[in-house]
Amino acid sequence: MEAFEVTGGRPLYGTTKIYGAKNAALPILAATVMAGDVCVIEGVPRLQDVRVMVRILQSLGAQVEWIDDTITVDPRPIHSTDVPSDLMRQMRSSIFLMGPLLARFGEVRVSRPGGCVIGQRPIDYHLRGMRDLGAKVEEAHGYVRCTANRLYGTHISLDFPSVGATENLMMAAVFADGVTVLENVAREPEIVDLARFLEKCGASIEGAGDDSIRIYGVHHLTGTTHQVIPDRIVAGTVMIAAAATGGDVTLEGVIPSHLGATITKLKETGVQVIVDRDIIRVNQGASRLAADIRTAPFPGFPTDLQAPAMALLTTVSGTSVIRESVFEARFKHVNELVRMGADIAVDIQTAVIRGVPRLSGALVEASDLRGGAALVIAGLMAEGKTRIEGLQHIDRGYQQLDTMLRDLGADIVRID
Structure with missing residues (x-):
């Protein structure tokens, strides 16, 4: 079974171009x-x-x-x-x-x-x-x-x-x-x-x-x-990964108006987001703050970025609340994040995330596409090594995600 092996603790730096949606x-x-x-x-x-x-x-x-x-x-x-x-x-x-x-x-x-x-x-x-x-x-x-x-x-x-x-x-x-x-x-x-x-x-x-x-x-x-237009979900995933690792990443070839709700929420957590035509730059601000998120159809916060955002919020100061209003079974990644040390409680379609000082590397498995992306982000944040299985889900929506992240300085490899 193929898996990603991620050694966390490396901030993401550099420039990446976003491909088609x-x-x-x-x-x-x-x-x-x-x-x-x-x-x-x-x-x-x-x-x-x-x-x-x-x-x-x-x-x-x-x-x-x-x-x-x-x-x-x-x-x-x-x-x-x-x-x-x-x-x-x-x-x-x-x-x-x-x-x-x-x-x-x-x-x-x-x-x-x-x-x-x-x-x-x-x-x-x-x-x-x-x-x-x-x-x-x-x-x-x-x-x-x-x-x-x-x-x-x-x-x-x-x-x-x-x-x-x-x-x-x-x-x-x-x-x-x-x-x-x-x-x-x-x-x-x-x-x-x-x-x-x-x-x-x-x-x-x-x-x-x-x-x-x-x-x-x-x-x-x-x-x-x-x-084809650029993939706003891939762009949002990279933006969240940059913020989660305390990095500084510039995304090229994006349409910022497609990412309005994502930009707003990242700013609420203290992340600096700079927009210039088809370029977005994301870097970690002075502090990392809790935020409440409610998913909604566009132009609301996209349900496809709910899981990645949850990974980011696991180590911010304070308590965050995520309400999933689009799909009723989209918290399957929670148990895997808890395995890595996150403090998350779920009540039907609401997740309460209490920030912890750090996550720890663990063996986890992706059960769906966006939940898999959340586990990759958590692995980038965590101390030690994280092995992420279930890559067939991640590969459905991310083109060579490991290569893209490695080019930004991540320690991530695909293994058999």
């Missing part, structure tokens, strides 16, 4: 299914989830070429609308193919998706929206089949601003007859990036980034070239 690249790759010509997607991170999406596209018949950080997709040869169940189980984001395949071919068959186990993430919003657009939805034996001779523009209001449902329904509505209005939708930057890609291909979309999106149906999309 996984959570933007995956729905965009799914959306290429709808294009009538070749699409070139640039800035794509080399991650396991992206590899799975590439394999799915190839299994459907698309021609896919991946060179460095650029993926070229020719969707014209696609002949299948049945997404392989073994690949669906590996990655939850494969559900994004439901909307594009239904819109282009009038049918799609998928199994219920897999991914990190961080709580209930039902696809009910997706299915309800597809029905509202005119699709017939059948569920049996773990599979979902959607069919429609035509999709029709309609008014859909989500009960919760789900990112996945917003993206899936927006893609499906691109080919629907008439106008579709999506209300109470997610506002994440990755949704805006998907809309920009679709617009380059010829879609007509208004309001992406607001809580209401209007899509004017078209009958054809062209190919295009698109650059």
Whole structure:
């Protein structure tokens, strides 16, 4: 079993460039299914989830070429609308193919998706929206089949601003007859990036980034070239790691407006954050203070940075409180942090963190992607050596995390 071995106590110093966002690249790759010509997607991170999406596209018949950080997709040869169940189980984001395949071919068959186990993430919003657009939805034996001779523009209001449902329904509505209005939708930057890609291909979309999106149906999309936005979660993870180790790190190629809540919370803990266009510099201030965090959909504090932030707060002075309002099972990293000496008490979806003088290295295991990143940060902070197992989770969302941190001075190696 592969693991990270981290020797803590080294502040991070230097400059790093942030690569493209996984959570933007995956729905965009799914959306290429709808294009009538070749699409070139640039800035794509080399991650396991992206590899799975590439394999799915190839299994459907698309021609896919991946060179460095650029993926070229020719969707014209696609002949299948049945997404392989073994690949669906590996990655939850494969559900994004439901909307594009239904819109282009009038049918799609998928199994219920897999991914990190961080709580209930039902696809009910997706299915309800597809029905509202005119699709017939059948569920049996773990599979979902959607069919429609035509999709029709309609008014859909989500009960919760789900990112996945917003993206899936927006893609499906691109080919629907008439106008579709999506209300109470997610506002994440990755949704805006998907809309920009679709617009380059010829879609007509208004309001992406607001809580209401209007899509004017078209009958054809062209190919295009698109650059994926930088990964705000990777950027936030590195910023938190720099603060946690008392370092001084400059991040290049970021979009600071995507990190507003993260910057605010870091400043509350006494961290100095300097912003200049597409550059953010983070260095430890004079003191490290407790802070209260409540996760929320964008522009609130991202649930994907809750675990890394908790690692930072384990050794600050005072008591911090984290309220997880997005996923109900996202505190699985707590037991591993406690194993390293943290003082954390959890009551349902609230964690109370009482700062301790230091963490100690230990054998720990990542059970999900962002919890794994938190354990890496804790290892960088701790005295002695920390062995972090479960790297398959971390590799789903971080491109060579050990290399990036090592380039900033961390003592971290990947071992068998």
